[in-house]
Amino acid sequence: xxxxxxENKLTRFIKDYVExxxxxxxxxxxxxxxxxxxxxxxxxxxxxxxxxxxxMLPEKETHNETDIKHANLIVNKFNLTSQLCDITPVLExxxxxxxxxxxSEKVCKGNIKARARMIYLYYYxxxxxxxxxxxxxxxxxxxxxxxxxxxxxxxxSPIMDLYKTQVRKLAQHVGIPKQIIEKPPSPALxxxxxxxxxxGIRYETLDLILYGLEHFxxxxxxxxxxxxKKDLVEMIKKRWISTEHKRRMLLTAKLEYRTVGTxxxxxxx
Amino acid sequence: xIMKQKFKLALAQISCNRGEKTENLKKIEKIVTKAxxxxxxxxxxxxxxxxxxxVRDEIYELAETIPGPSTSIVERIARxxxxxxxxxxPERSEKTQATIFNSAVLVGPKGFVGKYRKMYLPTHSMFExxxxxxxxxxxxxxxxxxGRIGLIICYDIFFPEVARLTRLEGAQLLVCISASPAVRRxxxxxxxxxRAMENTTFLAYVNLVGIExxxxxxxxxxxxxxxxxxxxxxxxxxxxxxIGEVDYSDARSVETFVPALRDLRPELFDKLKESAxxx
Numbered sequence: 001x002x003x004x005x006x007e008n009k010l011t012r013f014i015k016d017y018v019e020x021x022x023x024x025x026x027x028x029x030x031x032x033x034x035x036x037x038x039x040x041x042x043x044x045x046x047x048x049x050x051x052x053x054x055x056m057l058p059e060k061e062t063h064n065e066t067d068i069k070h071a072n073l074i075v076n077k078f079n080l081t082s083q084l085c086d087i088t089p090v091l092e093x094x095x096x097x098x099x100x101x102x103x104s105e106k107v108c109k110g111n112i113k114a115r116a117r118m119i120y121l122y123y124y125x126x127x128x129x130x131x132x133x134x135x136x137x138x139x140x141x142x143x144x145x146x147x148x149x150x151x152x153x154x155x156x157s158p159i160m161d162l163y164k165t166q167v168r169k170l171a172q173h174v175g176i177p178k179q180i181i182e183k184p185p186s187p188a189l190x191x192x193x194x195x196x197x198x199x200g201i202r203y204e205t206l207d208l209i210l211y212g213l214e215h216f217x218x219x220x221x222x223x224x225x226x227x228x229k230k231d232l233v234e235m236i237k238k239r240w241i242s243t244e245h246k247r248r249m250l251l252t253a254k255l256e257y258r259t260v261g262t263x264x265x266x267x268x269x
Numbered sequence: 270x271i272m273k274q275k276f277k278l279a280l281a282q283i284s285c286n287r288g289e290k291t292e293n294l295k296k297i298e299k300i301v302t303k304a305x306x307x308x309x310x311x312x313x314x315x316x317x318x319x320x321x322x323x324v325r326d327e328i329y330e331l332a333e334t335i336p337g338p339s340t341s342i343v344e345r346i347a348r349x350x351x352x353x354x355x356x357x358x359p360e361r362s363e364k365t366q367a368t369i370f371n372s373a374v375l376v377g378p379k380g381f382v383g384k385y386r387k388m389y390l391p392t393h394s395m396f397e398x399x400x401x402x403x404x405x406x407x408x409x410x411x412x413x414x415x416g417r418i419g420l421i422i423c424y425d426i427f428f429p430e431v432a433r434l435t436r437l438e439g440a441q442l443l444v445c446i447s448a449s450p451a452v453r454r455x456x457x458x459x460x461x462x463x464r465a466m467e468n469t470t471f472l473a474y475v476n477l478v479g480i481e482x483x484x485x486x487x488x489x490x491x492x493x494x495x496x497x498x499x500x501x502x503x504x505x506x507x508x509x510x511x512i513g514e515v516d517y518s519d520a521r522s523v524e525t526f527v528p529a530l531r532d533l534r535p536e537l538f539d540k541l542k543e544s545a546x547x548x
Contacts, residue, residue, distance in 0.1 A: 253485060
């Protein structure tokens with residue numbers, strides 16, 4: 001891909017949406033990871049760093065000084081506005097107030113963190129008339145590797161059509177420091193969590209499988225071309241298909257003439 | 270070929286497991302075996318019974334040529350049981366890799382008989398068939414021991430010319446397989462009867478049931494006689510298997526009572542074509 005061209009298209013896309021919605025700027029969750037840093041830079045290039053609000057939303061269990069340092073590096077390099085909110089008290093209030101809360105169920109608990117972060121982002125968006133810019137990439141979106149209504153919640157999601165390995169190239173192109181690009185990606189929902197560890201596959205391999213599926217290749221062809229076990233490719237395909245519910249408008253029963261999410265086909269900005 | 274004047278058919282109103290051809294084929298076999306006990310000669314399954322209706326992008330992988338691997342399995346079932354079977358499936362053109370038709374297949378005790386490619390592809394409201402399918406261009410009527418059977422599919426029934434053309438090609442029994450959601454029920458219930466009456470022919474309508482992507486297929490499969498009378502009718506919304514009887518001699522009195530085919534005015538069709546082109 002021509003990364004300058006991709007950068008141009010994405011910055012134009014962001015700028016256009018902000019202008020059409022008459023928003024005053026952009027708010028994004030800035031974790032210090034490659035996706036959010038790339039989105040922060042694209043946003044700054046699109047509307048100017050002073051109109052981009054990077055929210056750092058750490059919590060004590062996954063607090064990582066290096067990530068905060070990386071987020072600040074981007075804030076300073078691209079002149080963003082930033083704010084740090086420690087979400088620990090909010091999370092602890094959640095844990096305390098749920099009668100059936102079980103700390104050992106780490107996915108349920110971790111999802112509270114992702115959804116709490118979403119609430120912070122939308123608070124800022126409402127208060128300051130900002131657009132929430134999401135940083136989900138295509139690999140995690142296809143795998144359903146995100147929290148429904150959590151980290152994926154946004155008004156626009158500019159890099160959702162780029163696989164993680166492509167985001168790495170774009171990140172390099174837009175000037176994201178090497179140490180951010182090279183560190184292992186993590187949703188930071190519990191200590192020690194890494195995306196590749198949890199997905200059970202390296203992004204280099206995953207993205208090639210997903211690329212094959214995107215291009216309507218059948219699993220045995222993909223396995224043969226990539227010299228992988230067919231079971232692995234099948235497993236990825238199953239996961240992709242079974243997580244469609246996380247990527248679509250709410251499902252309703254078709255009862256009437258035109259139905260939300262089905263056959264209302266209105267223009268959007 | 271000796272043709273039966275009178276025979277029984279089964280309307281196999283099923284729900285499908287989307288994307289699971291092997292399971293759906295097993296279901297077809299099970300129902301054919303069950304229907305056999307009722308001495309039927311023909312078992313009709315709904316549109317896209319092989320794969321489920323709303324499979325979206327998976328259709329490219331699910332579609333097969335006709336004849337092909339899945340039709341040969343159904344042929345085997347037909348040979349083994351000595352029955353005729355009609356079912357729907359996505360058909361991939363032999364000449365391309367991603368040109369697909371929404372097809373109906375007819376197999377019989379001696380194997381593959383024929384296929385029909387849906388002519389009218391709904392692409393409005395919740396339907397997106399033109400996105401995936403190429404339309405068919407030919408009516409389909411096949412000589413069988415059960416008379417001349419004509420095939421049409423679902424939305425075709427809204428266009429009287431499809432049933433009419435199939436009838437004029439000699440169909441004595443029109444079979445309409447369908448995947449019609451509940452919001453369309455009242456249209457279909459009227460049109461099924463109308464197509465049978467205006468063509469003075471039997472019409473077997475077999476609809477899907479179950480819920481796919483929020484679409485609730487209403488079932489209500491039925492056999493309508495040439496006088497427009499509903500002879501048997503399946504339940505709404507649930508799987509069902511109903512048996513009806515076709516007796517071609519019933520058509521004679523209707524054809525004399527309301528001789529709609531005798532009174533056809535072919536010259537109007539030229540006018541119709543001209544007007545349609547200018548719509």
